[in-house]
Amino acid sequence: MEKITALVLATAVVIAWIAPPARGEVRSFQWKVEYIYWAPDCVETVVIGINGQYPGPTIRATAGDTIRVELENGMSTEGLAIHWHGIRQIGTPFYDGVPFASQCPINPGETFTYEFVVDRPGTYFYHGHYGLQRSAGLYGSLIVDPVPSDAVPFTYDGELSIVLNDWWHRSIYSQETGLSQLGSAFRFVGEPQSLLIEGRGRYNCSLIPAAPSSPPLSGDVMSCNSSRPQCAMHALAVRPGLTYRLRIASVASLSSLNFLLEGHNMTLVEADGHYVTPVEISNLDIYSGETYSVLVTANQDPSRSYWAAVNVRGRRPATPTGLAILSYGDGSSSSAPPSTPSPQSPAWDDFAYSVAQARRVVSRPGFQIPLPERANVRLMLLSTQNRIDGKIKWAINNVSYVPRATPVIAAFQFNLTTAYDLAASPPRDFSRGYKIRNAPPNPSAIQGSGVYTFRHNDVVDVVLQNSNTLVPNNSEIHPWHLHGHDFWVLGYGSGIYRPHRHASTLNFVNPPMRNTVAVFPYGWTYLRFRADNPGVWAFHCHIESHFHMGMGVMFAEGVDRLPRIPAQALGCGYTKALFTAP
Template sequence: MKAWIFHVIGVLVLLCGVLPSHAAVRRYKFELRNTPYTRLCANKTMLTINGQFPGPTIYARKGDLVIVNVHNLADHNITIHWHGVKQPRYPWSDGPEYITQCPIRPGTNFTQRIVLSDEEGTLWWHAHSEWSRATVLGALVILPQKRDDYPFPKPQAEVPIILGEWWKSDVQQVMEEFLRNGGDPNVSDALLINGQPGDLYPCSRQDTFKVTVEYGKTYLFRMVNSMMNNIMFFKIANHNVTVVGSDASYTKPINTDYITISPGQTIDFLLEANQNPSRYYMAARVYASAGSFDNTTTTGIIEYAGNYTPPSSLVLPTFPDFNDTAASIAFTNQLRSLASRRYPVNVPTNITDILFFAISLGTVPCPILDQCAGPAGNRFRASVNNVSLVLPRTSVLQAYYKNISGVYENDFPDDPPFPYNYTRDAVFGLDWAIENGTDVNVLDYNSTVELVFQGTSILGGVDHPMHLHGYSFYVVGSGLGNFNKTRDPLNYNLVDPPLMETIAVPKNGWTAIRFRADNPGVWFMHCHFERHISWGMGMTFIVKNGRGQNAKMLPPPPDMPKC
């Protein structure tokens, strides 16, 4: 038997050691392809998985092991990230390009092992290389264990809903153009529900996404925001919904007539079909606190079964204003964990590591004076604690595991190097403080971390949906203005805070999270606005091994992509 077969068996045996006894192994095959696409008034070729847009939905149960063999049959490098999966002790399949792996090159393949642990609900998967996630994405549905039920009445049916956006031009060209000119990227040409913009756009009426419901029955919608650069408002005309989960964690029920959902976030909600049988729009539009954006509205249709005369035209739901920050914050602040015996809360209280991360947009001088498309002829840059991320050419994980020097520095600051009034009106003149780097912040195994994200008003400020790989975290507090380390912690929610892995830090405000660093490995943290991470708003944590065998990172698979 070949040596690599022994290695694969060894890795699977190690993985089985971290899986519960009830776990099943589920296998999928992904083929990345250049796929012709002729809908939406466009004729172009785009990257897809298995020729589908959005890609296939993966189904598993809590605690399962999912094995996905990714074959790159296209002409573009790719990585795949399993968004919200903690991957205990196994960062090798997490997916962010040059953080945990080098890309899967054309003509090669990589078998990724997705290790599920306590996640239950809706997550998703997407490309994590350049801007490929615009079309390479799909839902990941994690059902309860067979012996368990939902913590709410069983729905009649379940409906995945993926919000996205669309460019008529090649999205790779969109990325390359704005990185070259230093300005904002072109806004998308359409917003999407399950790959379709709806009948308010030309060339798409026949493809509008529809859901058929029966009067008196309840349906579970699993919604993913895969938008590249936008937080979204979502509503269903004439209906309220009941939110029951977010980021693969159940929440206390929230009855509401609208939802705010950030890029990367998932929301599970129940729809009771309790209105007069007819046809009703479900719709989504952008919440944008600053900058240019696609001001259109994407629609789908809720269609009641039965005999009735359908209306000649449908009524759009009324949304909050596009810049209604209060409405966005009000929805997010309602989220609470169940905090029950079956779904307990374990918020760290004895904090060992206090981190304060200023997240901000800024500018740097243009190489050719006044020739860039950013403010005042400069180039946009983004940073965390004044460090703008530069991706290496060897993955940080490989360098850490093999002790390769020169790939990263382990001195990422715990606090901003230049404290100032972060949210005063119109902060300017601090762009000189931004420096490029590949720096990591090292955490001891089992340390308890409080991390405060502080937004800034440089260039006016904007919301930042922050995502942490390898962990879920408790959102214990948030507010507007500057964080006050003496006053604000007194108001933390340590009883039933939501357990999330993507949280929108409000414009010119702050958000505090807590987690226990009990997952050894290399884990990326970044803003989920794609333009912001392209400008450098990201950093990496290294969580060191613990003492016991079950507190150490597992070895890499033999087919890790080569740089």
């Protein structure tokens, strides 16, 4: 009987995955994106806000609903696009929000309407995808509830949601300029000054010189005031004895993070919108672009509060712990911070711990999407750091991604061969003799559009291969995000992936489905996806500076089945010729 029940449930999950969602409500929003003064970590700066607030408004919907966002670009000096992270955009690839891939940027003063269906429940978010706008604060939560008839394989009494990110006092324009300099003038973004929980952190104001009290310099010096309400510690309010679903998302621009709750274990139950086999953990590694749900029971002494903490992992930490308060009570701003020391995460360079935790995340029985038995396409993608024309770049199989002025999706739909060589494809493999622990000897690296093409329903295996940077004895964590899809994570390993040695280590039984996955230093990560969503989809490192420096590719699939691109998504590059002035 149990087997029959499991089979029925699994069949229902597959049908829900393949079939279009039932038509739900239309949820409409009007947003204006503009520069605002804000003090996320008590240091006042200019951030990119929505309707005068930071972080942006939370969107809450039910699976099958249509989201309609009228987005006005109120910024006077730059374009705009918003990506709906984790939403597959089935039938609406032109609303994925990647400038020069799925649409033209929204110009200052223009209004663009995004309209798409959220087809399945889960924890998601949205963020700016133009330049480094995510790093400037353009992001917010997007939570999709299941329809009432859908089974949820765990119970809880309440729900909390937080977004984690890292924060700099330097503007994104200064950061972008530094990344684009020649030779020794190159300036990396450096380590963040603060870690924020739900948009709030606390910088040590004593490290900033006091600002003059009068002009002409009073507006030109950083102002830090720890009594500002905008940087008051975020409070997670719980009641004794109750169990809470805590939704966690990382929109970090650089840092791999580790989240933990003082005195409380967590049970991991959801990853990137998919239910996973419950895993009890004391802390959670979370990489940029990932989302999780954990269950937390308020089973400690209710007479005191506890720390919620986030620390840097994977990089030598130079950033203080980010803190919030787990408050037994009403969670008001008067909740006293704990008097205990902040909890400590595993060592920043304990990568074995990180890999072991990643391998514990597997799909939940009864909610597994069947894995295709075999792939007919395989990509071996080697990421390297290179010098191209005197500039430091990242490259994939020796090609560093550079966006062009014409959206890739439009080039395919309108056969704009002057914009792209649509028949060309970057290398699908790299030399097996490559020494991943040596400084990259790649004098032939070039800049390009990095467009791989697939037929509709191709099953594609991708091996992400990490290597040494230009700095000796240095390799970094890279979280890779695929737009328009979820994929099965089949395995992780160290060294160069070799089929005869590593194929037997892959998980074909209960691989988790994700939209973002980490590749660890000097290691490889193996994933599989089905190219069943016609469109042009970015696949890139979710670290802002790395993608800006070329660490990404484009997947064009089923381009003979593309839906008609709306006029509002066109008008730049060679698509300008498609329109005539009235």
